[in-house]
Amino acid sequence: MKIVVVGAGAMGLRYGVLFQEVGNDVQFVDTWVPNVEAIHRNHGVEVTRDGENPHLVDVAVCYPEEYHGEPDLVIVFVKDMHTVEVMERCKHFLRENTYVLTNQNGYGGAEMIAQFVDRKKIIAGTAMVATVMKGPGKVDFVGKRGAGHVHIVKVEGEPDPFIYKVADEMEKALMHPTVCTDYMGTVWTKLVFNSVVNTLCTLMNIRMGEFAAYKNAEEMSRKLIYEAYDAFDAEGINMEVGRDELVKQIMYVSEVSNPLHYPSMHQDMTTNRPTEVDYINGAIVRLAEKHGLKAPYHSMLVDLVHLKEASRKYEEPVKQV
Incomplete structure (x- = not known):
C-alpha cells in the first residue's frame, strides 16, 4: 500500500514506521521545520522504545508542497x-480514490478533513497507544511491541x-485493530477518556x-464521565462502553498499561505549544450546551488549561534538543 503520513510527530511516526516495517511504501509529510531538517540531517529518525535502544530508522520526509505522488492512504x-x-x-495529492485515516485526539478532525475529501473516503477512530516526541527527529515508542490497540471506523457508510x-x-504491524461500525460512538x-x-x-x-494512585482518582473520573454521558444521551450517541466500564478502563490503563506515560496534552503544555483542550473537554461543553445542559466540570477544566497556557509566559520555556 502506498501511504503518506501527514504529521511526522509522535503518533504519525509510530504509525508510519510500523506500516513501513511490514512492507508498505511510506512517505512522511510534515510542516514542522526543525523536525524535517533534523530527519534530513541525520538521514532518518531516532527511535527508542521506553527510552531504550536508540536506533536510526530510515524514513523519507518532505514538506507538503514537495510531494506529488498518488497515495492509496x-x-x-x-x-x-x-x-x-x-x-x-496537502490537497494537491488528495485524489478521487484516496482514503484518509485520522486518529486525532479531539472531536472535529474528520469533519474538517471532509472539506477536502468525500466523507465516505474518511476513516476515523481511536488509538490506545502511547508515544512521546523527544525532540526534532527523535521519538519514543511507549510499551512493548504489540502493546495497545486501535479502533477504526468509516465516517459515513458501512465498512x-x-x-x-x-x-x-x-494486524501485520501488531497494532491490534478493530473495525467498528458506529463513527460517533467510537x-x-x-475523547471522554482523553x-x-x-x-x-x-x-x-x-x-x-500518579493520577491513578490518588485516592479520589476514580471518583473524579466518574464525575467527568457521567457529565459527558448526559450530553451524549441527549444527542442520541451510542457509546462503545457504559459509564462505569469507562471508569474502569481509565483506571486500568493509567495504573497498569501506561503508568509512566505523560499524555500528549502534557507534552504540548511543557513544550509551550497550544493544547487541544477546546477539541476535547471543550467539545463536551459545546455538545451539552447544544441540548440546554450544563457541563461545569469540563468547562472549568477548559478554563484551567487555558490559564495554565497563559501562565507559561512567566516561566522559562523548555528547550527541545
Whole structure:
C-alpha cells in the first residue's frame, strides 16, 4: 500500500514506521521545520522504545508542497487546530480514490478533513497507544511491541473492502485493530477518556500512574464521565462502553498499561505549544450546551488549561534538543 503520513510527530511516526516495517511504501509529510531538517540531517529518525535502544530508522520526509505522488492512504496526525491549514497544503495529492485515516485526539478532525475529501473516503477512530516526541527527529515508542490497540471506523457508510485492507496491514504491524461500525460512538468514547486523563495529568504535571494512585482518582473520573454521558444521551450517541466500564478502563490503563506515560496534552503544555483542550473537554461543553445542559466540570477544566497556557509566559520555556 502506498501511504503518506501527514504529521511526522509522535503518533504519525509510530504509525508510519510500523506500516513501513511490514512492507508498505511510506512517505512522511510534515510542516514542522526543525523536525524535517533534523530527519534530513541525520538521514532518518531516532527511535527508542521506553527510552531504550536508540536506533536510526530510515524514513523519507518532505514538506507538503514537495510531494506529488498518488497515495492509496493518507494518515493525518496533526493537532486538531491545525487540520484545515495543513490539509490545504496537502490537497494537491488528495485524489478521487484516496482514503484518509485520522486518529486525532479531539472531536472535529474528520469533519474538517471532509472539506477536502468525500466523507465516505474518511476513516476515523481511536488509538490506545502511547508515544512521546523527544525532540526534532527523535521519538519514543511507549510499551512493548504489540502493546495497545486501535479502533477504526468509516465516517459515513458501512465498512468497505479498503478499511479491512487497512486493518490487515495494522494486524501485520501488531497494532491490534478493530473495525467498528458506529463513527460517533467510537470517536466520542476515546475523547471522554482523553478528557479525564490528558487534562488532569496536564494540569497537575503528573504521569498517568500518579493520577491513578490518588485516592479520589476514580471518583473524579466518574464525575467527568457521567457529565459527558448526559450530553451524549441527549444527542442520541451510542457509546462503545457504559459509564462505569469507562471508569474502569481509565483506571486500568493509567495504573497498569501506561503508568509512566505523560499524555500528549502534557507534552504540548511543557513544550509551550497550544493544547487541544477546546477539541476535547471543550467539545463536551459545546455538545451539552447544544441540548440546554450544563457541563461545569469540563468547562472549568477548559478554563484551567487555558490559564495554565497563559501562565507559561512567566516561566522559562523548555528547550527541545
